[in-house]
Amino acid sequence: MIDINLLRENPQAIRDSQAARGADEALVDLAAKLAEQKKVALQQFEAMRAKQNAHGKLVAQAPKEEKAELVAQAQEMSSDVKKLEAEANLADQELMVVLHKIENVVLEGVPAGSEENFVVIKEVGKKPEFSFEAKDHVSLGESLDVIDIERGAKVSGSRFYFLKGLGARLELALMQLALDQASEAGFTALITPTLVKPEIMQGTGFLGEHSAEVYYLPADDLYLTGTSEVALAGYHSGEILDDLTTPMRYAGWSTCYRREAGSHGKDTRGILRVHQFNKLEMFSYCKPEDAEAEHAKLLEWQEQMLQKCELPYRVIDVAAGDLGSSAARKYDIEAWVPTQGGYRELTSTSNCTTYQARRLNTRYRDQDGKPAVAATLNGTLATTRWLVAILENHQQADGSVLIPAALRGYLGGVEKIGPKH
């Protein structure tokens, strides 16, 4: 949710942001109007309530013989109060509906426009050159007996898979490497719930445009999370954090579930786009003025992980129209995928400024001890999808795959995955 003070003081900034995203600018003026209406309604209600309260004291103190008379007067007041209260509540609800529709104000420098308007910030690493015909991760997974897609489909349907043998161990190795790196950087590890209540899912903004992406369990009124960001953002909801002089950082590990409802026919081969995968997510709570510096750090840590996995990649500054509604800026790191001849997203890091925390009511105490809304940021440190890039980039002429040195320690020193026969 945007800051209602900004709506009052600088509505143009919000209009400009909506325009950069290609979102509805008219919402801004509608919200301002509704805010004014709510204020008036609330004042009327409070004035009437004050009268009622004062009268109530008279009733309490009055001698018995005068009570009947005073109570009769109070009855009239009561109905007025109820009416005005209902009006004020309605005005507030109307305002909230519109406020929630306005997306976060994008930061200066974010490229305007939609998906294709991203800006490449840098390219790092050397793309591999093969003297043989490179295999994609599906055939590598099959020949090395580390990914079993056929049986995944048999058991659970399309977009499901088994990771097997060294494939399964490689994923866990990747997660552990990421968790160790995060721990060294001061992150607190958290294994998070993957089923959450509606208000948490709502609060993190995943029930907006992307609600079709989310698995829902009607029998229990719970949602399956598509990322541990949901639980991590909800972790401190409704709290006032004592000290944010340095950011509070969590590394959340969880399985993630996505319906992929809007992507029929897209990436149907392999494990690039699946219904279930694992992810290690970084999540930071910090002061709003520290958010951009924290964002840069998250990006740096992500780059370190890609370098440890010896993957060629590029960093892109995602365009305003392609940001989630909570994000004020987002950087994606895309790894080179040889058989696709292109880059594919491996990580994403968003600076949500105070937008997400305001909706979840997460605050901190500033220098004066006064509560203020915190900023939240998130970023991927490892996912199952990384296996695609690792397998394809490190494949050898003999059909084997070299394991990046940083991961070997987690695999009992195994240096390569050889063909099964």
Add this chain to the structure above:
RNA sequence: GGAAGAUUGGCCGAGUGGUUUAAGGCGACGGUUUGCUAAACCGUUGGGUUGAUUAUAUUGACCCCGUGAGUUCGAAUCUCACAUCUUCCGCCA
């Protein structure tokens, strides 16, 4: 799945329809005293919305006692639903 009990401020805890404007204690913070610390004494001590004024301050109104609805002129207090926790019984890993 069944039964009983509980939920009040940072923490403990009183409060069973009207001077509750939520007692009291602990903790924390400030002050006095003190060579320093402690003790003692005095004071302060939540969140939100919204006004006024001489506007970094002062002061007022309203809301918040797990959540939501209801009864009532008036609800922390009564009713209903839900959530969470505790204990017990049953079933199961």
